[in-house]
Amino acid sequence: MHHGVDVAGTFPVTVPAKGVVTHIGYSARGGGNTVLISHGSIVTVYYHGYLATTLMLGQHVEVGDYIYTSGSTGASTGNHLHFEVRVGPAGNWGDTLNPEDYLGQGETDTVLKITGKLDKATWTALQTALKGHGLYTGTIDGIPGRLTYTALQRWSDAPETGKLDVATRKAVQRRIGVDDDGVWGSVTITELQGELHRGLAGIRKPEPVKVETVIERIIKPISAKLAAFFKMRKDLR
Numbered sequence: 001m002h003h004g005v006d007v008a009g010t011f012p013v014t015v016p017a018k019g020v021v022t023h024i025g026y027s028a029r030g031g032g033n034t035v036l037i038s039h040g041s042i043v044t045v046y047y048h049g050y051l052a053t054t055l056m057l058g059q060h061v062e063v064g065d066y067i068y069t070s071g072s073t074g075a076s077t078g079n080h081l082h083f084e085v086r087v088g089p090a091g092n093w094g095d096t097l098n099p100e101d102y103l104g105q106g107e108t109d110t111v112l113k114i115t116g117k118l119d120k121a122t123w124t125a126l127q128t129a130l131k132g133h134g135l136y137t138g139t140i141d142g143i144p145g146r147l148t149y150t151a152l153q154r155w156s157d158a159p160e161t162g163k164l165d166v167a168t169r170k171a172v173q174r175r176i177g178v179d180d181d182g183v184w185g186s187v188t189i190t191e192l193q194g195e196l197h198r199g200l201a202g203i204r205k206p207e208p209v210k211v212e213t214v215i216e217r218i219i220k221p222i223s224a225k226l227a228a229f230f231k232m233r234k235d236l237r
């Protein structure tokens, strides 16, 4: 099991989200020059720096701060960055997460935490994603209102009421693939947050109608009627 992603080359590695440096190390048989940055419940780990980082332990970092240049230190045979995303109590290594879920989010101030709670950060991420799809026209403030709910309804194909009603909650649940019981508990919110990490998918295109469906719905009933008609004619003769 490879616990992260490797990006080949020699390039400056910068901080992707606000955080605190919680570990700086060197392992000859492991990650070489290593840096660990805590972003709250999520930590990111960087291995194989060409030289040790100039960051300091406990330093608060912002998006874009320089960590180091990728290299080939430790158990490495070529210049690359090994990047990991982990979840665990602040500062601890914790378990690895799929880094792919955290890529391609662009520059953000915070990494959306998987909390299972419908907090302000989640609404902010949701508004941002819906705006990106041209569905949300309001301000990104993390405070949901009529415009946010309407955008969510357009995204999930629910009737546009501008309210977070049961129909909308169910439609969103169907959209993210959880039981559509209309109750948004921690499972639904966790999945929704995961969906936001992966980049909220756009509006689904209608599925192409399958040939089997056409036969089943149109041709079969007609042919049954035709058969009955010809049988009737035969009977009459």
Ligand SMILES: [Zn+2]
Pocket (backbone or CB within 6 Å): 002, 004, 005, 006, 081, 082, 083
């Ligand atoms: Zn690696």
